[in-house]
Amino acid sequence: MNGTAREPLRAAAQLGLAGLLAALLLAGTWVLTREHIVAAEHHAQMAALEIxxxxxxxxxxLVADSVQxxxxxxxxxxxxxxxxxxxxGEPSALVLQVSAPDGYAGPIRLLVAVAQDxxxxxxxxxxxxxxPGLGDDIEVERSDWITRxxxxxxxxxxxxQWAVRRDGGHFDQFAGATVTPRAVVRAVKRCLAFVARHGDELRAAPAGATLRFDTAPDDTAPR
Structure with a gap:
């Protein structure tokens, strides 16, 4: 094989070697940073739960001891x-992801912590x-309503009494915005009812398990 014919092979080999080195470098970087990324994500999740x-x-x-x-x-x-x-070693609380599907402008996502009692x-x-300026008073940065x-x-x-005052209940509504707090109150009540009915199953399941509940609360019809 003459020198002219060998040039494309040499170029291809050099390109392949460069690609291999780049892949090794990326893999090494991933290995070195993966633990830090996982730790940072874990810390962020724990900080959110501690709120x-x-x-x-x-x-x-709390992150590892969870179920879907x-x-x-x-x-x-x-x-x-x-x-x-x-x-x-003893169960003390559950923290649940919850959504109020009937918010004024769409679903309202919540995090609800419920004690063992x-x-x-x-x-x-x-x-x-x-x-903004009406329904967003559900944010703790804008008012203390959610802390009640x-x-x-x-x-x-x-x-x-698990309703807003306009519906004859205990919880305040916002001036000019009743739908938003009504949706949150109903979602929190349903969450508590869910824990009361299925809490033992939630606590006993192995970490990482996926559970399905086909039951439904009694107040499925909107007020």
């Missing part, structure tokens, strides 16, 4: 993550499209 769940309530890894739940009639989501809090430890909005669920439970207030 509704005091750190004194658990000593386990199909219970759209209760939680408003096709698939929701439920984190299980434990203290000294069924009382609310915290509720926070994680996403919504409600009208803390300490509440089924029966406190009574079942017929």
């Amino acid at each position: 509704v769940l005091p750190s004194t309530r658990y000593d386990n890894d 739940v199909h219970a759209e009639a209760w939680l408003g989501l096709d698939t929701a993550t439920v984190h299980r809090a434990r203290l000294a 069924g009382r609310v430890l915290g509720v926070r909005v994680t996403g919504h499209q409600e009208t 669920f803390t300490g509440r439970a089924l029966g406190d207030p009574p079942a017929d």
Whole structure:
């Protein structure tokens, strides 16, 4: 083979070697940074959960100790993550992803922490499209309305009081915006009812399990 014929082969070999070196470099970088990325993601998830769940309530890894739940009639989501809090090996709380599907401008995403005794430890909005200056008072940065669920439970207030005042209930609505708080109140109530009915199954399932619940709450019809 003459020199002219060997040039394309040499160029192809050099190109292949360069590609291999680039792939090795990327793989090495991924290996070196993967643990840091995973750790950062874990830290971010834990920080979000601690907004509704005091750190004194658990000593386990909330991210690892979780299950996937199909219970759209209760939680408003096709698939929701439920984190299980434990203290000294005993169940202490659940943190549930919840959606209020009947918000004024669309679904309102929530994070709800429920203690072992069924009382609310915290509720926070994680996403919504409600009208700025009206419905967005569900955000804790704008008002303390969302914090008023803390300490509440089924029966406190009574079942017929789990509604906004305009509907004869206990919870305030916003001036010019009733649909938004009404949707949140109903979603939190359904979450508590779901935990009361299926909490034992949620706590007993192996970490990483997927559970399906085909039951439905009694208040499926909008008010």
